[in-house]
Structures are given as C-alpha cells and as structure tokens.
Amino acid sequence: xxxxxxxxxxxxxxxxxxxxxxxxxxxxxxxxxxxxxxxxxxxxxxxxxxxxxxxxxxxxxxxxxxxxxxxxxxxxxxxxxxxxxxxxxxxxxxxxxxxxxxxxxxxxxxxxxxxxxxxxxxxxxxxxxxxxxxxxxxxxxxxxxxxxxxxxxxxxxxxxxxxxxxxxxxxxxxxxxxxxxxxxxxxxxxxxxxxxxxxxxxxxxxxxxxxxxxxxxxxxxxxxxxxxxxxxxxxxxxxxxxxxxxxxxxxxxxxxxxxxxxxxxxxxxxxxxxxxxxxxxxxxxxxxxxxxxxxxxxxxxxxxxxxxxxxxxxxxxxxxxxxxxxxxxxxxxxxxxxxxxxxxxxxxxxxxxxxxxxxxxxxxxx
Amino acid sequence: xxxxxxxxxxxxxxxxxxxxxxxxxxxxxxxxxxxxxxxxxxxxxxxxxxxxxxxxxxxxxxxxxxxxxxxxxxxxxxxxxxxxxxxxxxxxxxxxxxxxxxxxxxxxxxxxxxxxxxxxxxxxxxxxxxxxxxxxxxxxxxxxxxxxxxxxxxxxxxxxxxxxxxxxxxxxxxxxxxxxxxxxxxxxxxxxxxxxxxxxxxxxxxxxxxxxxxxxxxxxxxxxxxxxxxxxxxxxxxxxxxxxxxxxxxxxxxxxxxxxxxxxxxxxxxxxxxxxxxxxxxxxxxxxxxxxxxxxxxxxxxxxxxxxxxxxxxxxxxxxxxxxxxxxxx
Numbered sequence: 218x219x220x221x222x223x224x225x226x227x228x229x230x231x232x233x234x235x236x237x238x239x240x241x242x243x244x245x246x247x248x249x250x251x252x253x254x255x256x257x258x259x260x261x262x263x264x265x266x267x268x269x270x271x272x273x274x275x276x277x278x279x280x281x282x283x284x285x286x287x288x289x290x291x292x293x294x295x296x297x298x299x300x301x302x303x304x305x306x307x308x309x310x311x312x313x314x315x316x317x318x319x320x321x322x323x324x325x326x327x328x329x330x331x332x333x334x335x336x337x338x339x340x341x342x343x344x345x346x347x348x349x350x351x352x353x354x355x356x357x358x359x360x361x362x363x364x365x366x367x368x369x370x371x372x373x374x375x376x377x378x379x380x381x382x383x384x385x386x387x388x389x390x391x392x393x394x395x396x397x398x399x400x401x402x403x404x405x406x407x408x409x410x411x412x413x414x415x416x417x418x419x420x421x422x423x424x425x426x427x428x429x430x431x432x433x434x435x436x437x438x439x440x441x442x443x444x445x446x447x448x449x450x451x452x453x454x455x456x457x458x459x460x461x462x463x464x465x466x467x468x469x470x471x472x473x474x475x476x477x478x479x480x481x482x483x484x485x486x487x488x489x490x491x492x493x494x495x496x497x498x499x500x501x502x503x504x505x506x507x508x509x510x511x512x513x514x515x516x517x518x519x520x521x522x523x524x525x526x527x528x529x530x531x532x533x534x535x536x537x538x539x540x541x542x543x544x545x546x547x548x549x550x551x552x553x554x555x556x557x558x559x560x561x562x563x564x565x566x567x568x569x570x571x572x573x574x575x576x577x578x579x580x581x582x583x
Numbered sequence: 584x585x586x587x588x589x590x591x592x593x594x595x596x597x598x599x600x601x602x603x604x605x606x607x608x609x610x611x612x613x614x615x616x617x618x619x620x621x622x623x624x625x626x627x628x629x630x631x632x633x634x635x636x637x638x639x640x641x642x643x644x645x646x647x648x649x650x651x652x653x654x655x656x657x658x659x660x661x662x663x664x665x666x667x668x669x670x671x672x673x674x675x676x677x678x679x680x681x682x683x684x685x686x687x688x689x690x691x692x693x694x695x696x697x698x699x700x701x702x703x704x705x706x707x708x709x710x711x712x713x714x715x716x717x718x719x720x721x722x723x724x725x726x727x728x729x730x731x732x733x734x735x736x737x738x739x740x741x742x743x744x745x746x747x748x749x750x751x752x753x754x755x756x757x758x759x760x761x762x763x764x765x766x767x768x769x770x771x772x773x774x775x776x777x778x779x780x781x782x783x784x785x786x787x788x789x790x791x792x793x794x795x796x797x798x799x800x801x802x803x804x805x806x807x808x809x810x811x812x813x814x815x816x817x818x819x820x821x822x823x824x825x826x827x828x829x830x831x832x833x834x835x836x837x838x839x840x841x842x843x844x845x846x847x848x849x850x851x852x853x854x855x856x857x858x859x860x861x862x863x864x865x866x867x868x869x870x871x872x873x874x875x876x877x878x879x880x881x882x883x884x885x886x887x888x889x890x891x892x893x894x895x896x897x898x899x900x901x902x903x904x905x906x907x908x909x910x911x912x913x
Contacts, residue, residue, distance in 0.1 A: 492799035
C-alpha cells in the first residue's frame with residue numbers, strides 16, 4: 218500500500234541502499250465465469266499493493282484465507298502476470314520481461330511452497346531434484362553439479378550419504394521440506410519467497426525448519442518474503458510485518474511495533490485470536506465475528522468496516538489512505554487504535570475506547 | 584471413583600503394515616468426566632487419532648484392538664458394528680479435520696443433516712427438517728433457512744465445519760470428539776469454532792475431547808491435557824497445573840513442544856530451542872523410554888528401562904526418570 222516505507226523512516230543511509238524488490242500498486246483480478254462461460258464477476262484479489270524489501274531483510278505477510286497472500290507471491294513471480302502495477306527486482310522491471318530474460322531474472326528469486334510432496338517429483342532421486350535448477354540454468358559440469366547438490370543437502374541438515382539416493386516418499390514432511398529448501402537455494406538466490414512453507418509441519422519439525430531459514434539468512438544473506446497465516450510465526454522470522462485483508466495491506470511496520478502496538482483494529486483482532494499458553498487466557502476474549510466478505514464485491518470505503526467494531530459512516534464513504542503513525546509503521550484506518558503522535562513513543566498504548574483520533578501528520582503518498 | 588463418562592483403560596491398537604506389527608497405541612488410560620474438556624496432544628503419528636477412532640469403532644478391519652473403553656458403563660471395545668451404531672451419534676460423535684471431506688459435495692447441506700437425524704431417529708421428514716434448521720441455528724449459522732438449501736462449496740471453511748458440527752450434534756451426544764477440527768482454519772475462525780464448541784458444551788452438557796498438535800490450544804481451552812508420544816501417554820495433568828507462569832511441566836517432551844511454539848514475546852530472528860530427530864518407528868521395540876534418543880537429559884537408565892506413567896502429584900501423571908525441575912523453563 219505504501220511507497221517505500223523504509224525511505225520514509227529515519228533517513229540515515231537510505232539513499233545509498235536500493236531495495237532488492239520494489240512492488241508498486243500491484244493489482245491482480247480474476248474473472249469468475251458462471252455457467253456457460255458468462256462473465257460472472259471480477260475477484261479483486263490484489264488492490265494496489267506496494268512494498269519494498271531491502272537486501273537481507275525479511276518481510277512477513279499475514280492474513281486470513283482469501284486475503285490475497287498467495288496471489289501476491291505469484292504476482293511477484295509473474296505467474297500469472299499481475300493486471301497492472303510494477304515489480305522491480307534487482308533493478309529490472311519484471312512485468313515487462315518475457316521469455317529468456319524473465320527466466321534469467323527469476324533465477325535470483327526462488328520459492329518454497331506449502332506442501333513439499335506436491336512440489337517434489339516422486340519419481341526422482343533427492344540429489345536429482347536438488348540438481349535440477351543447476352542443470353536448468355547450465356551451471357557447471359555434471360560432476361560439479363552433483364558435488365554441489367551434496368553440499369546443499371549438507372547445508373539443510375540432511376546427510377548426503379544417507380539421503381541423496383532416496384525418493385521423496387521415503388522422507389518425512391520436515392525432511393522433504395528441507396529438500397525443497399535445498400533446491401530453492403541451489404542457485405544462490407537473493408530472495409526466497411516462502412508461501413506457508415512451514416504450516417503443514419509438526420511444531421518440533423517446524424522449529425527446526427525455521428531455524429534453518431534463520432541460518433540461511435545469516436550465512437547466505439538471503440532476503441525473505443515470508444507468507445503465513447500464523448502471526449507468531451511470522452513475527453519470529455520477520456523484520457517488518459504486513460497485515461493483509463481482502464487484497465489490501467491494512468498495516469505495515471516493524472515486527473515489534475506492529476505486535477506491541479497494533480494500530481489497525483483488524484491486526485488487534487488477529488492478535489487476540491492467537492491461542493495463548495496461559496491457561497484459559499483465550500476464553501471470553503473478543504474474537505472477531507463473521508467472515509471476510511466476498512472479494513467479488515468488496516465493501517466500499519474501508520474493506521474491513523463490515524466486521525470492524527469501530528466502523529462509522531466515514532468508513533463506508535472514504536477509502537482510508539495509509540498513514541505513518543510511527544517510524545516506518547503505516548496504517549490504513551480512519552480511526553487507528555492510538556492517539557499517539559507519529560513520533561511513536563514506546564509508551565503509546567492502544568486505546569480501547571473508540572475515540573476517533575484526528576488524522577494527524579505524515580500523510581504518505583498512497 | 585466418580586462416575587466418569589468415558590473410561591479408557593490400557594487401550595492398545597496394532598496394525599500389520601509391511602509384515603511388521605505397528606503398535607500405534609500402546610496401552611493408554613484416561614477418563615473424561617461429564618461436561619469436561621480433555622485435550623489430547625501429540626505430533627503426527629503419536630497415536631492420538633487412532634486411539635479415538637478405536638473408541639468410535641472407526642478403524643479398518645484387521646486392526647487389533649485390546650483393552651477397555653467404557654462409555655457410561657458400556658464396554659465399547661469388542662462390540663459389533665451394528666451394536667456400535669447405537670452408540671455412535673447418540674452417545675458419542677466425532678468431527679474431523681477437513682470439513683470438505685466430511686460432507687457430500689453433491690448434496691445440499693440441509694439434506695445431509697436431515698439424513699443424519701433420520702438415520703438415528705424415527706421422525707417425519709418435516710420434523711427432521713425443522714430439527715436440522717434448529718441445529719444450523721444452534722451452531723450460529725446466520726440465515727439457517729437459506730443455508731439449508733446450499734451446497735458445501737457455497738460455504739466457507741468455517742461454515743462447513745459448523746455444518747459438520749451440527750450433524751455431529753444431531754442426536755445430542757454425551758461425548759464429542761473433535762479431531763484437529765480447527766487445524767485447517769484461519770486463526771480467527773479457529774477461535775470462533777473453539778468458542779462455539781465450548782458454548783455448545785455448556786448448553787448441551789457434553790464432554791469434549793479435542794485432538795490437536797497445538798499445545799497453545801490445549802492451554803487456552805482444555806480442563807485436562809494428555810500428551811502422547813509414540814503411542815503412549817507421557818504426561819497428563821490439569822491444564823492449570825501444566826501451563827502459565829507457575830506451570831509445572833515435568834516431561835522434556837512436553838517442554839520441547841511448548842518451547843517450539845513461536846511466541847509473540849520472543850524477539851525476531853532468535854533461534855528456537857529444538858530437539859533433533861523424529862519420533863521413533865513404533866514397529867520396533869525400544870527397551871527404554873521412547874523419547875530417550877531425542878531427549879537432552881537422557882541418561883543410561885532411560886535407554887535401559889521404560890519409565891511407567893505414574894501419578895507423582897495429585898492429578899499429575901508423568902513417565903520420566905529425570906523429570907524437569909521448575910517446569911523445565913530455560
């Protein structure tokens with residue numbers, strides 16, 4: 218939603234740092250066909266989404282099913298191509314690239330999907346799976362590729378002597394996901410897009426894979442676009458967190474700031490829904506009522522207003538523009554959960570009483 | 584001895600797989616009192632689902648089941664399918680993880696609920712229809728008369744799970760087993776469904792067993808928690824005793840499960856405490872504690888002899904030779 222949140226933050230050395238990935242006003246729509254192929258409606262999957270990822274930075278994206286998280290990841294990859302908007306990756310405008318030049322540009326941007334067994338060919342040996350991207354991009358000789366595949370398996374914590382010749386079905390979910398990660402980092406990408414990459418794993422295995430992501434970030438300097446529906450998980454790996462609702466970012470900011478001082482009522486509702494390990498803590502907590510409306514006919518104005526406890530007439534009439542209310546912390550809400558000045562003092566407490574704050578300060582260009 | 588609704592004693596389930604015997608459930612015992620909530624927690628393959636399916640009589644033929652499971656005094660293990668049918672639905676019901684797979688995609692949801700009612704009770708079609716609409720209202724589905732005529736694909740995941748719960752409640756069971764019923768749902772929907780289950784439990788005075796891999800869910804919603812590992816119960820205690828600031832977790836395994844959950848309080852990019860390895864193959868006999876190969880505090884006696892599940896403190900049972908001190912918090 219916002220142009221370059223980082224550039225609006227304290228301006229120290231922002232000018233000499235180019236974002237690795239810069240997404241502006243990304244729009245994706247899908248036409249729904251009714252019986253007989255008649256045009257039924259248009260799903261507004263992404264509505265003008267903008268963000269930057271700096272080198273070595275992790276941007277986490279959270280949201281409910283149907284909020285457009287995966288569509289966003291795929292639109293960045295140009296598969297399928299977004300309807301409009303721009304995706305600049307390492308200085309190249311991907312939306313204008315075709316054929317080989319697009320393939321070459323994608324080399325530095327790799328994916329890890331949710332279901333490892335769905336993304337690994339069941340008939341291939343593990344080492345061939347890990348080698349494939351190297352072969353596809355003609356890297357090295359066949360023997361050097363084999364050696365590299367073994368190094369990669371070692372990197373993700375799988376003993377090549379034991380696992381190289383196995384098939385995906387002989388692996389557990391966590392091991393298969395490690396193979397998928399080894400394949401994704403084979404070409405030494407600068408950006409790894411993880412779409413619910415640990416969601417299907419058991420909690421102990423999930424922790425192992427999260428630690429692996431963390432190690433790869435340190436050792437290879439990877440950036441991540443980390444998509445998940447689990448807020449605590451996203452917080453764990455992310456520098457900045459964006460909260461998505463019905464195809465739009467409603468809040469973006471540094472992880473700590475978003476979780477400690479959520480500004481958007483939706484973010485607060487998501488936080489309140491997390492089961493806590495305090496006995497009985499979640500009982501009686503205000504859970505969000507209802508379900509997200511259809512993205513075919515999203516509500517006018519603020520898209521969250523139909524479920525928002527603070528919604529008033531203005532919310533239906535006017536689309537809230539993203540505003541910066543703390544350092545790098547932007548919210549698209551007419552009545553955010555704070556009245557603190559944008560200086561964002563650490564003591565700013567999310568006010569429970571629905572006192573609409575005056576839309577102050579720092580209107581960033583939306 | 585109070586009158587427990589469900590008493591499970593030394594339940595064992597074994598499959599033959601690839602010429603080997605897999606002991607999926609290896610002697611578990613627990614009780615559920617009327618109106619109470621029990622959470623059964625464990626990783627994939629720990630036997631949590633198989634144990635409950637054995638009670639429901641939902642395992643394939645050729646499965647060896649032994650031990651005892653008494654529901655309101657009636658022994659369920661060893662009953663024929665037609666005998667079990669009398670208990671399923673009216674005494675106990677089960678809700679599964681994927682609501683889409685529990686519903687017939689070609690049938691309107693109302694018809695499916697009506698069918699469930701008429702299978703168990705002799706009522707007229709019209710009465711069954713009225714009851715079905717009432718059930719949809721009970722599970723807080725807005726505009727139940729309209730939803731009655733919709734197909735499963737027209738409903739969201741949360742709505743479908745509500746329909747499945749409505750079907751399970753058709754004959755007002757005394758015990759509802761929810762097997763990862765909220766795992767496939769969003770966090771907001773998960774909270775809604777859990778709240779719904781607890782409200783229904785109060786309204787209908789039902790006992791609830793929920794099976795999950797999520798200790799957070801157990802801490803938030805359960806009265807009693809059972810932790811399973813490799814077919815055995817390794818720790819069992821009231822949720823209040825296990826969790827929270829003064830929690831007293833005794834098993835390293837339970838501690839590991841708790842520590843591996845990402846917390847909002849944990850700073851970003853910090854290493855999560857992990858245990859290496861993965862659960863053992865239950866077709867192989869291990870002499871000692873089944874968690875010993877992965878346990879950070881395993882000693883010689885752990886691999887020599889398996890610790891028995893013993894009640895060491897009132898209501899708190901654990902199976903460990905070297906239990907955690909001070910709840911094992913790092």
